[in-house]
Amino acid sequence: MVEPNSNAKTARDEAVIALVDDDRNILTSVSIALQAEGFVTRIYTDGETALKALLENPPDLAVFDIKMPKMDGMELLAKLREHSELPVIFLTSKDDEADEEAALELGADDYIAKPFSLRLLVARIKAILRRFDGVLPDSASEADEVPVHPPLTRGRLFMDPARHHVTWNDVPVSLTVTEFLILEALAARPGVIKSRNQLMDAAYPDDVFVDDRTVDSHIKRMRRKFRSVDNGFGAIETLYGAGYSFSDG
Numbered sequence: 001m002v003e004p005n006s007n008a009k010t011a012r013d014e015a016v017i018a019l020v021d022d023d024r025n026i027l028t029s030v031s032i033a034l035q036a037e038g039f040v041t042r043i044y045t046d047g048e049t050a051l052k053a054l055l056e057n058p059p060d061l062a063v064f065d066i067k068m069p070k071m072d073g074m075e076l077l078a079k080l081r082e083h084s085e086l087p088v089i090f091l092t093s094k095d096d097e098a099d100e101e102a103a104l105e106l107g108a109d110d111y112i113a114k115p116f117s118l119r120l121l122v123a124r125i126k127a128i129l130r131r132f133d134g135v136l137p138d139s140a141s142e143a144d145e146v147p148v149h150p151p152l153t154r155g156r157l158f159m160d161p162a163r164h165h166v167t168w169n170d171v172p173v174s175l176t177v178t179e180f181l182i183l184e185a186l187a188a189r190p191g192v193i194k195s196r197n198q199l200m201d202a203a204y205p206d207d208v209f210v211d212d213r214t215v216d217s218h219i220k221r222m223r224r225k226f227r228s229v230d231n232g233f234g235a236i237e238t239l240y241g242a243g244y245s246f247s248d249g
Contacts, residue, residue: 015129016040016059020050020076021091022068026114030063030091033118034125047071051079058086061129063121064108066092066099074106081107087128087177091116104217109178111214128177154187155248157235171229178203179222182215186236186246195243219244 017039021027024045031041042059044050048070054062062080066073077088090103093114100111110124152159158167164180166173175183185202186194194202196215203218219236226233237245 014038014040015061016042017125018042018044018050018054018059018062020044020047020062020068020073021065022046023065026065026091029118030121033122037122037126039125045069047073047076051076054080054086055083058084061087061089061125063089063091063125066090066103074102077103077106077108085174085176089121089124089128091121101213101217104214105221107176107221109176149184152184152187154190154246155235156230157187157248159184159187168226168229168233173225173229175222175225176218179218179225182218183222183236183246186244187248190246190248193239193242193245199244 015038017034019027019030019034019041020043021030022045027043027045031043034041042053044053046069050062050064051071064073064076068076071079073090073092077090080086080088085107087109088107089110089112090100090108091112091114092099103111109128112121112124149161151161156169158170159165159180161180161184164175164177166175166180166183181203182199185199199215203215219238223233223236226235235247237247239245
């Protein structure tokens with residue numbers, strides 16, 4: 001296991017995963033599983049220590065617990081989001097719909113309840129990293145690579161997948177990886193209704209199970225981000241009982 005340290009990544013293709021949990025057994029088992037897949041791991045047992053390290057020497061993705069001493073996972077994510085859109089997965093024993101919604105609205109990319117499958121966690125980590133600069137460990141096969149789409153312009157929206165860059169009225173809007181994929185799926189075909197299942201397939205292309213409220217929470221947070229730069233933003237439309245669509249009018 002790799003203990004917390006300030007060592008930089010030795011190569012860009014060695015994806016670094018930060019694990020933040022006060023349960024040493026969880027840290028050990030998850031770290032071993034990730035290292036077996038070719039990842040580099042850094043472990044932290046409290047939120048305060050983790051926050052400082054995540055900002056000073058960012059990994060490629062972080063996995064948080066909610067219940068932790070000094071600073072819980074929710075507060076850690078809120079403070080992290082003030083400075084960074086680092087992909088974050090919650091791995092927690094708090095299997096509660098309200099907690100899941102709160103975590104996703106704060107900007108988590110995924111939420112997994114304990115007890116959990118190590119195989120499922122690894123699959124979700126790989127799914128998120130594939131969308132973020134193509135960062136994967138050496139053990140990943142070429143078949144795992146996902147082609148980057150060309151820049152997309154829809155009315156006042158501009159998206160550049162290669163740089164993970166989004167603007168509205170030429171003003172940058174910072175989106176998480178999952179939010180970006182959902183928006184890209186909507187904007188690719190303006191006016192076409194996308195069901196929640198279709199949006200989940202776009203954001204989680206590896207048959208990773210997520211439920212309906214996960215997409216709803218990501219949409220809600222995404223709208224809030226766009227409305228922070230344009231109070232009149234209404235391009236993401238809800239079609240009750242059917243799904244969502246994007247209007248570039």
